[in-house]
Amino acid sequence: MKILVVGTGYVGLVTGACFAEVGHHVICLDIDREKIAQLKQGKIPIYEPGLEEIVERNVQAGRLEFTTDYAYGVASSLLCFLAVSTPQGADGSADLSYLKRAVTQIAEEMTEHKIIVNKSTVPVGSAQAVAEIVDGVLAKQGKSLPFSVVSNPEFLKEGDAVHDFMKPDRIVVGTDDPEVGELMRELYAPFNVNHDRILLMDPLSAEMTKYAANAMLATRISFMNEMAQLCEEVGADISKVRKGIGSDQRIGYSFLYPGVGYGGSCFPKDIQALRATARNRECSTLLLDAVEEVNQKQKQLLGKKIHHYFSTRGGLSGKTIAIWGLSFKPGTDDMREAPSLVLIRSLLQEGAFVKLFDPVAMVRAKEILPSSPQICFVNDEFEAVQDADAIALLTEWKQFRFLDFDKVLEKLKGRAFFDGRNQYSPAEMRAKGFDYFSIGQPSPQLLFA
Ligand SMILES: NC(=O)c1ccc[n+]([C@@H]2O[C@H](COP(=O)([O-])OP(=O)(O)OC[C@H]3O[C@@H](n4cnc5c(N)ncnc54)[C@H](O)[C@@H]3O)[C@@H](O)[C@H]2O)c1
Incomplete structure (x- = not known):
């Protein structure tokens, strides 16, 4: 045709x-x-x-x-x-x-x-x-x-x-x-x-199906992020909880990963658009409002953890944070509504320096971020950690999965690793010598002492 x-x-x-x-x-x-x-x-x-x-x-x-x-x-x-x-x-x-x-x-x-x-x-x-x-x-x-x-x-x-x-x-x-x-x-x-x-x-149902699908997926993400917050409070491990609930066939495993909040060109705008449709018809969207609010909060979570960690270590001003991954998810260079942008902006505001690396999204990131002496784009994950005080993993690209962490530690000035995607075993990372923090998993309180 x-x-x-x-x-x-x-x-x-x-x-x-x-x-x-x-x-x-x-x-x-x-x-x-x-x-x-x-x-x-x-x-x-x-x-x-x-x-x-x-x-x-x-x-x-x-x-x-x-x-x-x-x-x-x-x-x-x-x-x-x-x-x-x-x-x-x-x-x-x-x-x-x-x-x-x-x-x-x-x-x-x-x-x-x-x-x-x-x-x-x-x-x-x-x-x-x-x-x-x-x-x-x-x-x-x-x-x-x-x-x-x-x-x-x-x-x-x-x-x-x-x-x-x-x-x-x-x-x-x-x-x-x-x-x-x-x-x-x-x-x-x-x-x-x-x-x-x-x-x-019919066309009305087809149009609604698209929004309902994205709203459902975003709801699962926000739900898991809220559960992850609770896990941190009570000392439970969201990775274990995820398996525990995902194995229920009525729930299933997909879209149950906690993280740094959803971004991208679809979920954020589609949730807002659906809420706007409801508003125009004087319908309430209590659930979707909460999904969005949880997501906004989640996007700020890693920044808060980093702030908290450095609050007893001289503050964030002048510190250098290596950021691994910029796109809103792996496999794309799309930076629209990427959680990395929220973190970078908050770190810059606190006077920190950021060294940024992403396997494919560097060009788009440069278009979006302001040119600033606090921002440095580098060629790979190892260059990013050179003399940095901490690492923050924002996008779970496969190439970050199996790295020579001894080499990473040699280059890193500090010891902190903030994993926004729960990519590593907390026990292994701590055994290697990192002050390792993830999402919804217990962190030894003494690291914050
Ligand atoms: N990106 C996704 O993952 C995804 C998935 C499903 C649905 N969608 C939906 O599909 C639509 C497109 O999304 P996208 O991510 O491909 O957008 P995009 O921004 O990547 O591409 C849109 C393109 O449309 C072009 N354009 C704008 N006005 C035009 C015009 N008058 N004539 C010709 N070209 C014009 C732009 O130049 C741009 O190249 C959106 O409604 C989005 O919500 C996106």
């Missing part, structure tokens, strides 16, 4: 590349000229494992192309996918300005029947809003053309996006038109061979 994907970010580029991989002809469009120029030269503007090979293969095969030209993209495609950003607006609700602009531009170029498929995460009712925009543009241009709007939310995870797209748990398709539903089934047939993954529903 002939497909246009509008927006070539994390979702759009993966969507376009994966549709091309299974034989569809795809045009990826973006308003960012530089991004399109890079893609035309074979450069992938984001870090996503496995994506580069797929893009290269399909460009060579003539199934994937890039453009900034709406007229060309719309004229060449039956299906127009929307994968533009829907960031958080000032009042917490989803900012639909990018989406509205993209829809308007598609509608302006329409000369025949099109199916507009929304993959962006948008508030319930947006399929109807998109249809009204298209109607408005067509009426203004004096055109009368048939079109359909489908809600097809995306559930991929950054860092695993290609796999998630190629082997989805489910494909949610929201449409009231059975013929369009059949066409979507055909489009996704190559992803649907092993068993039927397609869930056909």
Whole structure:
């Protein structure tokens, strides 16, 4: 089938590349000229494992192309996918300005029947809003053309996006038109061979499903973070508790890891957007409000632990903290709402110096953080710890898992290790000589003495 994907970010580029991989002809469009120029030269503007090979293969095969030209993209495609950003607006609700602009531009170029498929995460009712925009543009241009709007939310995870797209748990398709539903089934047939993954529903339910899924996952994270806090208070170990509850089949093991709070481009903004939807309808969201509040608190936790540790060691001012991992999770260079940013800002405010390292997110981190004599970007985890007073692990990249900790200790000036992701055995780390602190695990009080 002939497909246009509008927006070539994390979702759009993966969507376009994966549709091309299974034989569809795809045009990826973006308003960012530089991004399109890079893609035309074979450069992938984001870090996503496995994506580069797929893009290269399909460009060579003539199934994937890039453009900034709406007229060309719309004229060449039956299906127009929307994968533009829907960031958080000032009042917490989803900012639909990018989406509205993209829809308007598609509608302006329409000369025949099109199916507009929304993959962006948008508030319930947006399929109807998109249809009204298209109607408005067509009426203004004096055109009368048939079109359909489908809600097809995306559930991929950054860092695993290609796999998630190629082997989805489910494909949610929201449409009231059975013929369009059949066409979507055909489009996704190559992803649907092993068993039927397609869930056909009405657009409102499809839009709500995306928010409810993210809200559920964020709730599990905040729940575990709250339990971790309690574990620290009572001397229990959250890692053991996690296994104890995860082994209950009704609960399961996934998304039960405590840490430094959720970040990224989805959970924070989607929770806020869902709360805003509820507010607009005068519904309360007691649970979601708490999920968000717990997360805000959790993002500050490591900073508080570090502050507390150094409060009896001359304070944080002038101390150097090595930070391992900057992206909001491993496998991605995405820095949006990353917990590392909260920690770095609080350390800078207290007068500390930070030495920052991340295997792939350095470029994006440099774009976000201010240039400051207190901030130093380094080339690897060992350079980061050279003469540092403490280490803080923020992102659990695999390369930090098995390190030569004797070498780390040789370079480190201090002994403190703040593990925001519970990556190591507390007993082993303490035996090596670290003052080791993790999340939700007992810490010997004397370290704080
Ligand atoms: N990133 C994820 O893990 C993820 C997962 C599921 C769903 N989503 C949702 O998918 C949507 C896209 O997310 P993303 O992370 O890919 O965003 P992104 O910011 O990485 O990419 C969005 C792209 O859209 C382009 N764009 C904006 N306005 C445009 C316009 N009028 N015409 C053409 N291009 C335009 C931008 O230049 C950018 O390249 C969001 O609604 C997001 O919530 C994201």
